[in-house]
Amino acid sequence: MxxxxxxxxxxxxxxxxxxxxxxxxxxxxxxxxxxxxxxxxxxxxxxxxxxxxxxxxxxxxxxxxxxxxxxxxxxxxxxxxxxxxxxxxxxxxxxxxxxxxxxxxxxxxxxxxxxxxxxxxxxxxxxxxxxxxxxxxxxxxxxxxxxxxxxxxxxxxxxxxxxxxxxxxxxxxxxxxxxxxxxxxxxxxxxxxxxxxxxxxxxxxxxxxxxxxxxxxxxxxxxxxxxxxxxxxxxxxxxxxxxxxxxxAVLSERVAARCRNFATYKSALGDLPGIEFMPEPDYGKSTHWLSCLTFDPNVAKIDREQVRLHLAKHNIETRPLWKPMHLQPVFSDCECFNSRVSEELFQKGLCIPSGSNLSEEDLSRVITEIKKVYRHQ
Incomplete structure (x- = not known):
């Protein structure tokens, strides 16, 4: 392993x-x-x-x-x-x-x-x-x-x-x-x-x-x-x-490393059908604290869970996007002004390894394993 x-x-x-x-x-x-x-x-x-x-x-x-x-x-x-x-x-x-x-x-x-x-x-x-x-x-x-x-x-x-x-x-x-x-x-x-x-x-x-x-x-x-x-x-x-x-003292370096992670993932995976990365509006700059992407199963022919489970099998930790608070059992009686956007993102989205101390080999391994899911769909 x-x-x-x-x-x-x-x-x-x-x-x-x-x-x-x-x-x-x-x-x-x-x-x-x-x-x-x-x-x-x-x-x-x-x-x-x-x-x-x-x-x-x-x-x-x-x-x-x-x-x-x-x-x-x-x-x-x-x-x-x-x-x-x-x-x-x-x-x-x-x-x-x-x-x-x-x-x-x-x-x-x-x-x-x-x-x-x-x-x-x-x-x-x-x-x-x-x-x-x-x-x-x-x-x-x-x-x-x-x-x-x-x-x-x-x-x-x-x-x-x-x-x-x-x-x-x-x-x-x-x-x-x-x-x-x-x-x-x-x-x-x-x-x-x-x-x-x-x-x-x-x-x-x-x-x-x-x-x-x-x-x-x-x-x-x-x-x-x-x-x-x-x-x-x-x-x-x-x-x-x-x-x-x-x-x-090293915040700017840590931010730059995470932005490089995101750019590497997007360059390698962004052209795969059905994948979309978290957008970045032009009013500011994201740190890409976590690199987040979504999988549209109707286009990609795979879903978020298939990718997550495959990566877990290969000892790569990922996590679904946040489950919206209005879907949490502890807040089931709370009001929500709801457009269903967060519900869709939760169903389709995944956070992949994003640490500022990831090596090129680590990034390459994550990318390779995601591509394998596509090849074996």
Whole structure:
């Protein structure tokens, strides 16, 4: 059996070791410290946001963002349906209920027209959502400007879930920096990792200050432990932040490697009948965090599952595209403004190995095995 080719693995370097060693040498191993402070500053500079708070996960960042824009029990929050569950589950932490918005075909992200329709309907019955959670999917920015304009029209705060889109651009700016707040993830499979962690960003300094307060158990400024609010244990450790600083220094290289993967796959497989790769609108640049493609069984004469199972048999990890949130059993009672785009993408789509540390041999093996499925159809 040949070695396993995994979907997206951490890609570490030497800078990370330097910052972590410094943390050990100075005994800064707690969830505060110079690496945390520096990571926040360096991240803000990189994405172009005025303020950042380093947290234990992207999920924690989204939870705090929702809380700080005023989401409460009984509220509705609009959310992209084509995403990982961590985009929607924090809504439920606050006792609110998700309302899902389907994707457009141009970017696979939230459809601005559907969002406009949904907000107009809710306005008529005086039930506007408390926030809109816009996901930037698979390294690809959504079309932010029309979505932000629609949200502003109804005075609904926009929160951007850019967990999968660090390093992407939208009109030469970073997704995650347009709305009231943005969140990023440094999970082990992301373009850069802190082994686990996240970042909340905003141009609202008061929001970030409150987020840091809540993330450190909401301890009041007293010599003893005084608490007038319930907080959370959400701050990032100084060791993890050291890893993040080293990773941040090579972000452009990691993005370039994943873009090369995508270009290699598209060049080798793009002419096969029935295959389409994730589109890239001209308003920005995708990082191609994951290389995604769809198989039309009516044209290709094979389907997504045949390809996935064949690759698994040859020790190559792949994964279907996200199952839309409105199809998830835990959200079966939630409303969805649905155009069926995400349902079709889920049925036809596959993520193939995309890590920045893939070798030419790895890419060639993936391509060869996909072509074999075609030859034996």
């Amino acid at each position: 040949k070695k396993q080719i995994l979907l997206s693995t951490p890609h570490m370097g030497e800078q990370e070791r330097k910052f972590v060693t410094e943390a050990f040498d100075t005994n800064w191993v707690a969830p505060i410290g110079p690496n945390v402070d520096a990571f926040e500053r360096e991240f803000s500079t990189l994405v172009g946001s005025q303020y950042s708070a380093a947290l234990s996960s992207g999920t924690a960042a989204l939870h705090l963002a929702l809380k700080l824009v005023g989401v409460e029990a009984g509220d509705e929050v609009f959310c992209s349906t084509f995403t990982f569950i961590a985009s929607a589950s924090p809504i439920t932490y606050l006792g609110a209920k998700p309302v899902f918005i389907d994707s457009d075909r141009t970017s696979w992200n939230m459809d601005p027209n559907l969002l406009s329709e949904a907000l107009a309907q809710k306005a008529k019955v005086n039930k506007l959502p408390k926030a809109v959670v816009l996901v930037h999917l698979y390294g690809q920015s959504a079309d932010i400007e029309p979505i932000l304009e629609i949200c502003d029209r109804y005075s609904v705060p926009l929160i951007e879930d850019a967990a999968e889109a660090l390093g992407a651009t939208y009109k030469n700016t970073s997704p995650g920096t347009w709305g009231r707040a943005g969140i990023f993830s440094f999970n082990g499979n992301k373009i850069i990792t802190t082994s686990g962690g996240g970042m909340l960003v905003s141009d609202d300094g008061d929001l970030i200050e409150k987020a840091r307060f809540l993330a450190t158990q909401a301890r009041d400024p007293e010599p003893h432990y005084e608490h007038t609010q319930i907080g959370f244990n959400y701050r990032l450790s100084n060791i993890s932040a050291g890893i993040g600083r080293g990773q941040l």
